[in-house]
Amino acid sequence: MAYRKKKKKLTKKQQKQRTQLTLMSFIILFSFVFGLALGKSDNSGYSLLEKLEQFKEEFMHVFQTDNQYLKGETALKGTSQFYFLDVGQGSATLLQSEDGTNILIDTGRYEDKDKKILTYLDRYIGTGGKIDLLIFTHNDSDHIGYGDLVLQYYDVKEVWMNGYDATSKIYERVLDAISDSNARYVEPKSGEEHQVGPFLFEILNPTMVSKNNPNDDSIVAKITFANFSGLFSGDASARVENEIIESGADLKATLLLMGHHGSKSSTSEEWIKAIEPQISVYSAGESNSYGHPNKETLERLNHQSVPIYGTIEDGTITVNVDSKGTYSVVTEKGAH
Numbered sequence: 001m002a003y004r005k006k007k008k009k010l011t012k013k014q015q016k017q018r019t020q021l022t023l024m025s026f027i028i029l030f031s032f033v034f035g036l037a038l039g040k041s042d043n044s045g046y047s048l049l050e051k052l053e054q055f056k057e058e059f060m061h062v063f064q065t066d067n068q069y070l071k072g073e074t075a076l077k078g079t080s081q082f083y084f085l086d087v088g089q090g091s092a093t094l095l096q097s098e099d100g101t102n103i104l105i106d107t108g109r110y111e112d113k114d115k116k117i118l119t120y121l122d123r124y125i126g127t128g129g130k131i132d133l134l135i136f137t138h139n140d141s142d143h144i145g146y147g148d149l150v151l152q153y154y155d156v157k158e159v160w161m162n163g164y165d166a167t168s169k170i171y172e173r174v175l176d177a178i179s180d181s182n183a184r185y186v187e188p189k190s191g192e193e194h195q196v197g198p199f200l201f202e203i204l205n206p207t208m209v210s211k212n213n214p215n216d217d218s219i220v221a222k223i224t225f226a227n228f229s230g231l232f233s234g235d236a237s238a239r240v241e242n243e244i245i246e247s248g249a250d251l252k253a254t255l256l257l258m259g260h261h262g263s264k265s266s267t268s269e270e271w272i273k274a275i276e277p278q279i280s281v282y283s284a285g286e287s288n289s290y291g292h293p294n295k296e297t298l299e300r301l302n303h304q305s306v307p308i309y310g311t312i313e314d315g316t317i318t319v320n321v322d323s324k325g326t327y328s329v330v331t332e333k334g335a336h
Helices: 012-037 048-066 116-124 147-153 169-180 238-246 269-275 295-303
Strands: 080-084 093-097 102-105 133-135 158-160 184-186 193-196 199-205 220-225 228-232 255-257 279-282 308-310 317-321 327-331
Touching (some): 093 220, 269 295
Parallel strands (some): 102 133, 158 184, 228 255, 255 279
Antiparallel strands (some): 080 317, 193 199, 220 228
């Protein structure tokens, strides 16, 4: 693809935040210059410059507390966070680490009029912030929705797609946005390993030969941080799960993101046994017409005594992981 530099657009919320940041910078600069000009000591022995420096520190503390977008609202209780974002009937997962690495897997559904994905990214990454890796597991509209806006509003360094075309206008808009960005474009294949910051990706699907099914050509990856790992499979079906099992890949992982939003056709009993997850997560919208998550899928997990978290009941699900791989789960709605 041909790339050309393009100025990032800003949402109204981002424009407001940018104005606040500019105002803060001006006040700090004014304090510094004014202090240099009038740096006299008063009777207490403190110079005006010292007082202004103290004012600047206090102002910065208040500003940062009230405007968490400066650093991203990561609440770093561990060394990394896995955010399973509540974007309705779609999928979007944000991975962050203390070193500033940001990885976004899918961008939700295009029919979400509230554009929740942008709200979450503003909250956790910050105004026009950096996304080291943006992965579109496959080209369904509930996984690439508003992907074009993400590319326009944020500094995306690299994009992964499965390499198999779709015909939707949403897909075309995403391709145009990639072309207009400075992002590096990659089509990962099974057997590859990629290190992105502290996160290790082991690619399990797709293969070099298309399965002629958009869902089954999903990017499937095991992602490891410290001693914690998660298995992400897009909308791949049990057919693909079985092929991966038969390949002999090491699938054991701490967390399982249910395939296809908890659909009956994914997250097979064999898949669960191969992964041996300690927790499982599904992303789906309330009262969706697809019946996600499927009752049989949930029963398969319950039969293996795997705790289940879902965006319908729990809202956004945050998994905090420390440097030893110890994790804790926080749910937005506190259902657990």
